[in-house]
Amino acid sequence: MSGFVPYAPLNVPKPFGERIWIVDGPEIRMDYGPASMPFPTRMTVVRLPGGRLWVHSPIAPDDALFAAIDRLGEVGWLVAPNSIHYWYVADWQVRYPAAQTLAVPGLAEKAKRDFRIDALLEGPAMPLPDDIAGVLVPGTMVSEAVFFHRPSRTAILADLIENFEPARVRSRLFRGLVRLAGVAHPKGGTPVDMRLTFWPRRRAVRAAMAQILGWDCERVVMAHGLPYESRGAAELRRAFGWAL
Template sequence: MNSVSDQVQGRQNINHRDFSWHFWPLLPLYPFGKRQTLRQEVVKGTIWTFEQVQGILYVVVPIRMTVVKLDAGGLLVYSPVAPTPECIRLVNELVEVHGDVKYIILPTISGLEHKVFVGPFARSFPKAQVFVAPNQWSFPLQLPLSWLGFPLGRTHILPEDSTQAPFGDEFDYAMLGPIHLGPGTFEEIVFFHRRSRTLLVTDSVVSVPEEPPQIVQLDPYPLLFHAKDEVFDQVEDSKASRRKGWQRISLFALYFRPSAVETIPLSQAFRDAQNAPDRSKRAYFGLFPFKWKKNWHLSFEALRGGGRLFVAPILQTLILNRAPQETLDWAYHVATWNFHRIIPCHFDAPIEATPQQFRQAFSFLQKKESGDGPGNINFPLPEEDFELLKEIDEKLNRRGVVPPPKEKV
């Protein structure tokens, strides 16, 4: 089976129709109808990750599914990605060696960027049973799962007790939530593969690499777009420019509006666009409505924390603080499992991490002896970078859209 480097080197031999994702209008995120896939073997002969990219306004980050070989033969798929012809071909290469896809897992109820792929992916593997997190919901109407594209007759709700699942002899799992957020609900189920001591998570924890992931570099344009300091810059394609762009993308993706960026009034941005060096459609006709401060890299270094495990700021500010005790109880339970590797659905993977580090990532929900900044007790995230998220939180609270956060425990 080809390695990641082999896939990258052989990319020029692939028909671009292999990247086609025809259902992109259901969730119109970049790169829309053309999605490349990279497969990586994480544990030899046992665990593989499949990565694509996804984002808005060139703020693109990896989105990842994980495939695990079952002891009795066959495969379990955790959180499918877009089933492009290339992706299905790469999965079928594993099927030829290890057996059919037996189980497809949807471990979340609120992540549309995960949910939208499950039905189409399942149609490529008609023998697979689909298991979804309980309490699934849809907006504005609550619809049956079959109406949302999940295959009728082979879609099941994950049992509350993991030992009752047909794969319970190989996996433990634990559900966080449901956490009620007014119009919606948050829930995530993490899976622990005992034999490989690997924890599979969706959105609950991440780690940000210093260098851009390989999947993001297949099309470097978003990296170079965000490497500009201002609209008039012309950026050459280099390792340093790609790194710079990736680090800024990470700040945008996790904070929406980090303190290191200054937004420019749209009237001024449109005037500047008239003189931009690149006014092509791909460059948004020269529109670049922000300017980076000179010390922007300090915000990235504080966010990354040397590659530590942490909870994304949006979860800290808008979701998990609505259920601090429940979240901590869940984190403590997960930390009783003896894992040494974590594979999230976004940013870096695999992450070498201990149960203690996982538990510590949620310490922002605990009262601190000193300091009020958000983030991990030992590695607090900068207070100023949470400004926009706090504004959103206050507006939603004031309008009664979401319940107020609860006190830390």
């Protein structure tokens, strides 16, 4: 049995705003020492002027998903937003060899699966399409690039905010861990263990958070848990209060 009640239907693009879709994927398990924990997966797809697609945190693909994506447009970018959300980029590169792959600094050295990286998500001039802004939040173990899709006013994250609905967590133990980690809906946030990796670089983290909070954000989508469909700026400020 899976660890979560899924956000069905899976592997189907679901509209989330103007020219933006989310795709909930199959559950995966992440190793934590001798144990492993279940996680739902989600990617975000943005259609840019001209029809090309920007794909954030690609999930495990299948033929039906590829066909659905092809109906939305031509994949122009594949994005590995941190050193955890990269595994399936290689599969998407096989399907879309002309797509440009963007990744956070240091991922090439950390990745346990080979894939091509065309440009790094760093500095004030990230190699992003005009409709998308981005900022790197630097950590010691995990750095994450956070994005803002201007037309839909959507902030796009991977793990910096998680927002698990306790009612969807099947295991009582994991339900308790979700609450202890500070990532339970409606007050989702940055997992406590991840916060510790940012502490040594807190000045740079605070500066990055200030940029994120300056966006005119209405929605927030993340890789794990229930997205925020309104009051996005307020949710970001609340969730990132630990760093401000």
